[in-house]
């Protein structure tokens with residue numbers, strides 16, 4: 001028995017299939033609209049992308065699945081009622097014009113659907129790797145990282161270049177941890193701040209070194225450091241130094257200098273007893289060329305050698321110094337110096353450096369409250385202490401307030417508890433220990449060698465001036481501290497230079 005005597009209604013004529021079809025169609029129209037909105041938009045909106053390429057297609061597939069399920073159930077129902085009329089498997093006879101039409105229709109439909117899903121998954125793949133997705137999807141969680149990134153030298157390098165890199169393994173890893181992060185966001189289970197260092201950051205060889213070529217580092221780079229004093233005149237001070245960035249390879253000049261650590265011949269391993277890797281009781285250098293291995297232990301400490309050796313170890317790479325290549329949270333002291341230098345805050349306002357730093361160093365629960373307080377503090381100070389010039393200087397005070405509010409919003413994130421103290425920068429030694437974590441003259445080897453704190457190994461002074469008056473001009477002379485402190489090698493700069501008011 002092949003032909004049913006009367007024309008049976010289509011299997012899709014059932015409630016479930018009907019609902020499924022409606023869902024799929026509504027989703028399809030929405031996808032069309034969202035894709036159009038996404039392509040036409042000038043600024044990428046993370047939510048539109050997620051809806052267009054991830055959420056709504058999911059709903060469409062669900063609708064289609066309901067449609068098919070409805071037909072299967074309907075088929076079973078009809079077979080139960082009339083087992084003879086309806087066969088176990090459909091009878092596909094391509095000689096029958098009606099079957100042929102249905103078959104062609106189904107084949108075209110399936111091909112289009114597969115093509116659209118391929119394009120869709122490709123878009124979803126790219127979309128979930130975009131900076132807008134990483135940086136703004138979870139809104140306030142990534143707000144500090146994204147804001148700092150936008151103002152960094154790497155603002156045009158995608159998040160994925162440093163956090164994922166190329167290759168399928170890390171892509172899949174990132175999507176798994178990403179899925180957990182989405183859950184943590186929705187469930188509000190994320191830590192504040194997001195812990196640093198990132199435990200499973202991809203090794204720098206596979207990220208940074210894809211763009212930066214370690215062998216290329218050589219010679220020295222001139223750098224000018226500008227500061228303003230905490231006195232009435234906001235005395236400008238300038239230090240010019242040659243930073244000895246060389247050392248990547250013996251082939252390109254002398255095998256010394258800062259990137260010497262990265263010399264392919266050297267391997268430095270260290271152990272840190274704190275999560276932030278700021279306290280380093282043990283360091284080992286392996287010079288592969290000469291075979292020399294030297295171990296250094298921190299002296300004058302309660303940490304025993306056993307404890308030091310049991311702490312988590314790490315082979316030094318780019319990120320151990322450049323831990324803030326992209327998410328740089330400037331200390332208030334430095335942020336205000338930059339604004340004064342650039343003329344964004346009027347430096348003829350008496351005590352403005354001192355007052356500005358004090359105003360943005362205070363702690364607040366929210367950025368809005370901080371902004372109010374900054375305005376209040378500055379006006380109060382000038383009204384009370386410089387009443388005679390207050391009215392005349394109001395425009396400059398107002399613009400200083402606006403600038404400081406802007407600075408606060410780019411360097412401090414009270415909602416996520418992020419600032420320069422939670423995320424210290426390891427390059428240098430001025431506002432946190434940085435290089436002095438090891439180069440402190442206190443890491444000693446068995447034969448008495450010390451990891452050097454010599455002020456000349458990393459930079460040489462080219463010139464120094466205060467209020468435009470030259471203090472030092474002979475190259476290679478020693479840095480003169482503005483206040484005589486005696487032997488600078490016995491000090492830790494960051495003990496006094498905390499990044500905020502002193």
Ligand code: HEC
Pocket residue numbers: 131134135142145146149154157158159160161162163194195196197198199201319322323324325326327423
């Ligand atoms: C130039 C490379 C680079 C780029 C580009 C980059 N990051 Fe990072 N990111 C890092 C490094 C390095 C760390 C911290 C490493 C450490 O201390 O372990 C980090 C840390 C983080 C952290 C942990 C918290 C912290 O500040 O230490 C988050 C979250 C983060 N990045 C998100 C992002 C997002 C979102 C983007 C894109 C908008 C991005 N990153 C772009 C290199 C980069």
Ligand code: HEC
Pocket residue numbers: 153154157158161162204207208209210211212318319322325
């Ligand atoms: C996709 C390419 C790319 C990747 C990956 C990358 N960088 Fe860069 N980096 C650049 C470019 C381009 C510049 C120059 C930016 C400029 O001068 O405007 C730069 C600049 C720098 C600078 C100089 C910053 C300054 O203040 O002038 C440092 C330091 C640096 N990168 C370190 C790193 C580290 C560490 C990593 C890995 C965590 C990394 N980069 C990953 C492209 C990259």
Ligand code: HEC
Pocket residue numbers: 227228229230231237239430481482483485488489491492493494495496497502
């Ligand atoms: C005992 C505390 C102390 C230590 C330690 C210290 N400084 Fe200072 N430093 C000061 C004071 C106080 C000032 C003057 C601030 C002012 O008058 O505005 C100052 C000013 C400076 C300035 C001028 C710029 C500015 O912010 O006004 C530089 C540069 C400087 N110090 C570098 C260093 C370096 C480098 C080290 C470590 C080798 C160091 N200091 C260690 C207390 C200290």
Ligand code: HEC
Pocket residue numbers: 204208209212213214217218221223243245258259261262316317318319320321322427428
């Ligand atoms: C021992 C610490 C240390 C390590 C490890 C290190 N750097 Fe640097 N790097 C520095 C310092 C310090 C500077 C000078 C920065 C300054 O004064 O602003 C610098 C400067 C740079 C610059 C800008 C100067 C230039 O010559 O272009 C780049 C780019 C850079 N580093 C990339 C890297 C990369 C990539 C790696 C890993 C292969 C790396 N660094 C490893 C400390 C380090």
Ligand code: HEC
Pocket residue numbers: 256257258259260261268269270280283284285294316321426427428434435436437438439451452457458
């Ligand atoms: C984890 C420990 C550690 C940190 C952090 C560290 N270094 Fe080093 N550094 C060493 C060791 C160990 C040596 C080699 C000592 C030896 O020769 O036995 C060295 C050697 C050097 C040398 C070569 C010295 C010479 O005599 O030629 C320079 C330059 C240098 N470091 C710069 C830096 C700078 C700049 C920073 C900070 C951005 C830094 N280091 C941070 C451990 C460290």
Ligand code: HEC
Pocket residue numbers: 223225226227239243427428429430435436439452453454455456457458459479488489
């Ligand atoms: C292990 C390497 C190293 C040693 C040793 C070292 N420095 Fe530095 N120093 C640096 C680096 C790297 C920077 C640049 C940091 C930056 O670019 O922000 C720096 C910056 C400075 C600055 C400018 C800080 C600022 O922001 O104004 C001063 C001043 C300074 N060093 C003085 C000293 C003195 C004094 C000594 C000896 C006690 C010393 N340094 C020893 C690596 C070193």
